[in-house]
Amino acid sequence: MNQAEKIKRLMREAFRQASDEAVTSALDDRTLNEASVAMRRAVAVHQPVGRLAIWRTIMKNRRTRLATGAAIAAAVVLSVAVMDWLAPPAWAIGQTVKALKSVRSVVIRGIGYDDGAAAPFTFWIRPSGDGGEGLDMRLECEFQTMVVRGKKAWMYLPDKNVVMIYDDVTTSYGMMRDLQWWYDVAALNPWITGKVLAAAKHVAEDWEEVYGPDERTGRDCVFVKCAYGAQSSFWFVCDLETKLIVEAKYWNWSSPDPEGPPACHATSFAYNEDLDDSLFEFQMPEGVRIIDKGKIRKIEQEARVLSDRAERLFMERKYAASIEAYQQVYDRFPDLTDGVPASTALCMMGAAYRMLGEPAKVVEVLQRQLTEYGHLEGCESQYYSLGRAYLDLGDKEKALKAFEDCLAIGAGRHGPDEFPLKHAREYIERIKME
Amino acid sequence: MQITDRLLIRRFNAGDRHALRRIYEKYKPDLLSVARALLKDSTAAEDVLHDVFVTFASQAGRFTLKGSLKGYLAICMANRARNVNRRAGRADPERLARGRPEPSQHPDCSEAAGDAEQRRIMISALDQLSEEQRCVIALHVLSSLSFREIARQTRQSINTIQSRYRYGLKKLRSLLDGQVER
Numbered sequence: 001m002n003q004a005e006k007i008k009r010l011m012r013e014a015f016r017q018a019s020d021e022a023v024t025s026a027l028d029d030r031t032l033n034e035a036s037v038a039m040r041r042a043v044a045v046h047q048p049v050g051r052l053a054i055w056r057t058i059m060k061n062r063r064t065r066l067a068t069g070a071a072i073a074a075a076v077v078l079s080v081a082v083m084d085w086l087a088p089p090a091w092a093i094g095q096t097v098k099a100l101k102s103v104r105s106v107v108i109r110g111i112g113y114d115d116g117a118a119a120p121f122t123f124w125i126r127p128s129g130d131g132g133e134g135l136d137m138r139l140e141c142e143f144q145t146m147v148v149r150g151k152k153a154w155m156y157l158p159d160k161n162v163v164m165i166y167d168d169v170t171t172s173y174g175m176m177r178d179l180q181w182w183y184d185v186a187a188l189n190p191w192i193t194g195k196v197l198a199a200a201k202h203v204a205e206d207w208e209e210v211y212g213p214d215e216r217t218g219r220d221c222v223f224v225k226c227a228y229g230a231q232s233s234f235w236f237v238c239d240l241e242t243k244l245i246v247e248a249k250y251w252n253w254s255s256p257d258p259e260g261p262p263a264c265h266a267t268s269f270a271y272n273e274d275l276d277d278s279l280f281e282f283q284m285p286e287g288v289r290i291i292d293k294g295k296i297r298k299i300e301q302e303a304r305v306l307s308d309r310a311e312r313l314f315m316e317r318k319y320a321a322s323i324e325a326y327q328q329v330y331d332r333f334p335d336l337t338d339g340v341p342a343s344t345a346l347c348m349m350g351a352a353y354r355m356l357g358e359p360a361k362v363v364e365v366l367q368r369q370l371t372e373y374g375h376l377e378g379c380e381s382q383y384y385s386l387g388r389a390y391l392d393l394g395d396k397e398k399a400l401k402a403f404e405d406c407l408a409i410g411a412g413r414h415g416p417d418e419f420p421l422k423h424a425r426e427y428i429e430r431i432k433m434e
Numbered sequence: 435m436q437i438t439d440r441l442l443i444r445r446f447n448a449g450d451r452h453a454l455r456r457i458y459e460k461y462k463p464d465l466l467s468v469a470r471a472l473l474k475d476s477t478a479a480e481d482v483l484h485d486v487f488v489t490f491a492s493q494a495g496r497f498t499l500k501g502s503l504k505g506y507l508a509i510c511m512a513n514r515a516r517n518v519n520r521r522a523g524r525a526d527p528e529r530l531a532r533g534r535p536e537p538s539q540h541p542d543c544s545e546a547a548g549d550a551e552q553r554r555i556m557i558s559a560l561d562q563l564s565e566e567q568r569c570v571i572a573l574h575v576l577s578s579l580s581f582r583e584i585a586r587q588t589r590q591s592i593n594t595i596q597s598r599y600r601y602g603l604k605k606l607r608s609l610l611d612g613q614v615e616r
Contacts, residue, residue, distance in 0.1 A: 004603055004607065007606050007607065008575045010556060010610075011571075012467075012575065012576065014555075014556040015468075015471045015556070015576055016467050027483070028458070028462075031458065031484045031487050031488070032454070032458060032487075034484070034488050034491075035487045038488050038489075039449060039451070039454055039492070040449060043449035043494045304452065304456075378444045381440070
C-alpha cells in the first residue's frame with residue numbers, strides 16, 4: 001500500500017469510526033422529525049397538484065370526507081386563534097382564545113356535504129381523559145363511528161363491517177392522514193397554546209369580519225371569514241359576550257367558492273358539557289373484520305428491512321442475490337400500500353435483470369409491474385425501461401410502442417428535457433430513422 | 435443517478451416519510467464523515483447534517499436532480515461546513531497561509547493510540563490545507579465521489595478538482611511525513 005492509500009485509509013478510519021460513535025438516536029430523531037415536518041409543509045406548498053390528489057383520494061370516499069370535514073370543523077375552534085394579530089380593538093380575538101382556554105369539552109353538531117347530499121354528524125372532543133397529551137374524540141354519523149383516545153383510534157365502517165385500529169394516530173397514514181395533520185397541532189396541547197398561535201399565524205389570509213346580531217339567537221356576534229391558501233376557507237361566528245364560537249363553515253377544494261355550499265357546516269358548538277368516559281370507549285361490534293394498522297406497520301417495517309437488504313445487494317452488484325431478495329419482497333408484501341414495496345421490488349428486479357443481460361426477464365417483470373401497479377404514479381419510467389428491454393431483444397415495434405407510452409403517460413409529470421421523456425424521445429427518433 | 439435514488443426521490447417528492455428516512459439512513463454515515471473531516475467540532479458536524487437534511491426536505495414536491503443524490507447532499511454538507519468555518523474564523527487566510535507546522539506541532543502518530551487521537555491528528559493535518567483542497571479530499575475519500583461528480587456539483591473544471599486533490603494529498607503526505615509509513 002503506497003503512502004497516499006495509507007492516508008486515505010487513515011482518514012476513513014478516523015472519521016468513519018468517529019461518525020459511528022457520534023451518531024445517536026437523538027440526532028436521528030431530531031433530524032428526521034424536523035425534516036418530516038419541513039417535507040410535509042413543502043409538499044403542501046410546492047406540489048398543489050399532489051396535495052389535491054391526496055385530498056381527492058380522501059374525499060372521494062364519503063366517510064373519510066365526512067370525518068375530515070368534522071375534524072376540520074373542530075379545528076376551527078383551534079385555528080381561530082390564528083387571527084389574533086389582525087383583530088381590531090372592537091373584538092380582540094385574544095378574548096376568544098382566553099375563553100377557549102377554560103373549555104373542558106366541545107360537542108360539535110353539524111352536516112357534512114357530499115355532492116349535495118347531507119350527512120349529519122356529532123363530534124365530541126375533550127382533553128385526554130388519561131391525562132396524557134392530545135385529545136379524546138368521538139365522531140358519529142351514518143357511515144362511520146370513530147373514536148380517538150389519546151393516540152389510539154378505532155374506525156368502524158358499518159357498510160363494510162370493518163373496524164380499523166390505529167395504534168398511533170400521530171404516525172398513521174392513509175385514511176387518518178388529515179386527522180393526523182390536525183392532531184399534530186392539537187397534540188401540542190389541548191385547546192390553544194402559544195405554539196398553535198405561532199404556527200398558524202403564517203397561514204391564515206383574507207381576514208374579514210362583520211358585526212351584527214346572530215339571526216338564530218339575536219345575540220351580538222362577529223362573523224369572520226378567512227382563508228388558508230386557495231383551497232380552504234373558513235367562516236365562523238363568535239358570540240361577543242361569551243367570546244366563544246357558535247357556528248362554523250368550511251370550504252375545501254371540492255367546494256372552493258365561499259359563496260357556495262360548504263363542505264362542512266358545524267351548526268352548533270356546545271361547551272363544557274359533562275362527557276361520560278364511556279363515550280370515548282370503543283365498543284367492538286360483533287362479527288366485524290378487524291384491521292390492525294399497528295400490525296400492518298410492523299409488517300411494513302419487515303418489508304423495509306428486506307427491501308434494504310435487496311438494495312444493498314444490488315448496490316454491491318450481487319444482482320442474482322438481489323433479485324432473490326426482491327422476489328421475497330414481492331411475494332410476501334403484495335398488498336402493502338405505503339411505499340408499495342412490491343412495486344418497487346419489481347422495478348428493481350427489472351434493473352437487476354438488465355444488469356445481468358437478461359432482457360426477456362426484464363420484460364417479464366416490468367410487464368407484471370405495469371399490470372399490477374401501473375395505476376401508480378411514475379410508471380412512465382417502467383415503460384421507458386420496457387422499451388430498452390425490447391430494443392435489447394431486437395423487437396423495435398414493441399420498443400417503439402413502449403417509448404410512446406412513456407411519453408404519453410409522462411407528459412405533464414416531467415419536463416420534455418427530463419428523464420425519461422427526453423431519453424424516450426431520442427430512442428423513438430433513432431428507431432424511426434432506422 | 436442510481437435507479438434506487440430515482441425511486442426514492444419520486445416518493446420523497448410525493449411526501450413519503452419513509453423515503454426521506456431511507457435517504458437519510460443511506461447517506462448519513464458518509465455525509466457525517468465529510469462534515470467531521472471539515473469541522474473540528476463533532477456537534478457542529480451533526481448540526482450541519484441536521485440543517486442539510488431539513489433544507490433538503492423543504493424542497494420536497496419540486497426537487498429535481500441531474501447528478502447523483504449522494505453528490506448533491508455531500509456538496510451541500512461541504513458548503514454548509516465551509517460557512518460554519520467561516521463564521522468561526524477557521525478559514526482565516528493568515529491561518530491557512532501558515533502552511534506546514536513547526537516540528538513540535540507535527541501530528542504524531544505515536545500518540546494515536548485511540549480513534550479520537552487518530553482523528554485529532556488527521557484534523558490537524560487537514561487543517562493545514564486550503565479550504566478547497568480539504569473539501570475535495572473529504573468528498574473524494576470519505577464520500578467516494580468521483581472527480582467528475584465533484585466538478586459537476588461545484589461547477590468547476592475536472593482539472594481544477596484533480597489539481598486540488600493532487601496538491602492537497604501531496605501536502606498531507608508532507609505533513610504526515612513518516613507517520614503513515616507504520
